[in-house]
Amino acid sequence: MKKFTSVSDVENLQEIIKKALQIKENPLSETEKGKGKTIGLVFLNSSLRTRLSSQIAAQNLGLNILTLNAAQEAWSLEFADGAAMNGDTVEHIKDAIEVLNQYCDIIAVRCFAGMKSKEDDVNESILSQFEQHAKVPVISLESATRHPLQSLADCITITENWHFDDSSSSPQAKLSVKSKPKVVLTWAPHIKPIAHAVGNSFAEWMQEMDVELVIANPEGYDLDKNFTKDVKVIHDQEEALKDADFIYVKNWSSFDDYAAMPEVKENWMLTNKKLANTNQGKVMHCLPVRRNVELSDEVMDSKNSIIYQQAKNRIFSAQAVFSEILDELNSK
Amino acid sequence: MKKFTSVSDVENLQEIIKKALQIKENPLSETEKGKGKTIGLVFLNSSLRTRLSSQIAAQNLGLNILTLNAAQEAWSLEFADGAAMNGDTVEHIKDAIEVLNQYCDIIAVRCFAGMKSKEDDVNESILSQFEQHAKVPVISLESATRHPLQSLADCITITENWHFDDSSSSPQAKLSVKSKPKVVLTWAPHIKPIAHAVGNSFAEWMQEMDVELVIANPEGYDLDKNFTKDVKVIHDQEEALKDADFIYVKNWSSFDDYAAMPEVKENWMLTNKKLANTNQGKVMHCLPVRRNVELSDEVMDSKNSIIYQQAKNRIFSAQAVFSEILDELNSK
């Protein structure tokens, strides 16, 4: 693997899921692989799971870790090409990246959508600079439009919770009546305009999985078609949830009317009552979650929730990716 | 040891002091004990000594370390059960703890008193959530009402500075005229309302040591009786200090009139003049200290001060505790 910023960087999704599950069985099986190499973890935004799981994954592989909270610890960054830097910004992102090239064997970066300019966010104004200027492999720790380490953890978690038929190529051999789980990505309420990265990314990765994906969101909240493509989008949550095996809860703001929050009259918070309509659906969320806004306490704390399992799988998602990147580096 | 949040988690105080002193002799004697295990150091508040000494202790034991400055690096936390999280808080402490359960073998947390609600502080509104939701051992790095790693370091320091008779059970064998040191915990002035944790904790731990404890504070500043119990409280500093062998200097605000600062007419700052009245008393303070407010420069910089020795012993206090917690984990 040469870099990891979207599902298209993964050669074989089933293989990397399998690898991650092997790592989960034995996290310390490759403690020498990263020896003498350094990963830079650059945070332009807050992070709990990504920060900690990336560190654990790197430690398990014997990597040296440089963590940089860029905003607080270093210098305020300029992102505009050609800018005369006579304002508040002190260092151009290009120069920061070139320095990271000198210091790191792998650069991992978190750079959220700014939620101000649709064009900047859609074009990945920050991540694209890393992709352009980095001379070492770049890993996204969530960017403006995608959160691929989360999505890989989601794939791992769904795999653990569903009996996928290995012989899916020969349909006559299938034992289960229902061979594919129904996976519903359902919009949830929030109080602030939230980015589309997790929604986009989940949609994109699920299209590579052997699942039936449905997206449920209110009118005005359809995600970018470049990510959802032909996936069925339903504006009625109850209808969408029917017989769902997995329910992925996530808020996002409007994409068309970028970062706006058009009024929603129905209550989209996930509750146990709504779950009753599903096929004992497992509930997923990337965290952090606003309890009793996005979903109710009763759902969060129920047996249906596999949310903490998802969080744990962030370690193995990261470790599988770092490991494949190291394979590439070590093969040179 | 299953957890460490107060003196009641210590089975045998003399044993753990002895262990800490052995570690001080040879800090790298157990570098394999923590291998493959991870300690999460979660700071909800500022820290210098606790932050550094915990890291050194963990490094000496071969533990992986995840440090999280929760407020700056992660998400603003909700502490109220059942809250509809439609305000400023982004993640519920319960969920953060459950994630830490997935990532860490030990969770250590610093969570100061808020000094706003007496009830919240007395009930340890934050630490109690860690105790309730953590599935791995919890270590307090100072909570609303206690600072046990500091208190253990204080016990170690007093032990180093007093010839305790090992055969204290047979009084006729005693060589020294005075078998128990007189230890005075004396209130000191401050400019802001300060929490009771260090005072409470010191009082609690000293009651488990073979010392004569006296507490000196102005009227209106008596500590919570649940911690001081039958310890003699004197409102006249000069009287209290008489013949003291150890003088522990610390400010705290009113407990009865919670977080208030009733006027104090006498000058309670510790000076050399006041020390003359003691038995060449050794001066202690947990740091940080406000010089020339809590105690004078001359005291701080005198030979009577064992304050930096105390600070150093924070390493061995932490390492003894982490080591005992690891014994428990490794025995499973």
Next chain:
Amino acid sequence: MKKFTSVSDVENLQEIIKKALQIKENPLSETEKGKGKTIGLVFLNSSLRTRLSSQIAAQNLGLNILTLNAAQEAWSLEFADGAAMNGDTVEHIKDAIEVLNQYCDIIAVRCFAGMKSKEDDVNESILSQFEQHAKVPVISLESATRHPLQSLADCITITENWHFDDSSSSPQAKLSVKSKPKVVLTWAPHIKPIAHAVGNSFAEWMQEMDVELVIANPEGYDLDKNFTKDVKVIHDQEEALKDADFIYVKNWSSFDDYAAMPEVKENWMLTNKKLANTNQGKVMHCLPVRRNVELSDEVMDSKNSIIYQQAKNRIFSAQAVFSEILDELNSK
């Protein structure tokens, strides 16, 4: 080496440059040298290169690392001796240093000029406290008047980019017509009053190198004579740049009229046009740089720039210094 706060702490500059270049060839040749020892990296100010390169250097030497972002993570510090600490400061720098003495084998500290009091800055009001109170070797990560790890990296970089004649003691053996490079330290525009540390320090170190140093700055911007001594100062940039082999770009504010920014009528930003006048001069800058203010994009991104090479050499500069300090510690 007993400490490292200026060039005068270096016994033999050529030797340490040679050592750094050997380390660059083989950074992991001394991974056992720091085992069981701890370096404290104390940041009172922002840092990217210094933060990361120091960590890499320390990791390469097997040192334990304690990083402290003092302002954000610990307590606000008092610097005035004898102060009654009844204001905003919580811990005296003296006490913080004494605690670091207990915890670290080496203390490295970044403490920029305050740019308010000339006297405080010239007297190194913060670093001097470290030098006075530290009982372990002190390393400057940039102080009010000097940035020696940067300057050593600059010496390494110039050495890599110039064919210095080893037999310079026998002039008749010289092969090149020009035996010494012309090095121009040129002032550059900025929008804020910037400290003198990098300029001072570069001037000081270059006087120890076998180079012809010239300083170019506008009237009113002469550096402190204690650093520049007999170095030629030219107020006409074009004249100074003529035939330059190395051009070091850096802003600083007025020293005489301390921290003022007297008006400058000419445009001092370095451009390709100005470079044409040099001897294919290599361009240097310590970073961060304000593009299109201090120098143009075209210069920054040209082949003449050796700025990223300089940044990389920060690792080997730090590692050579840490290694020599460890030699001293290990010899005790």
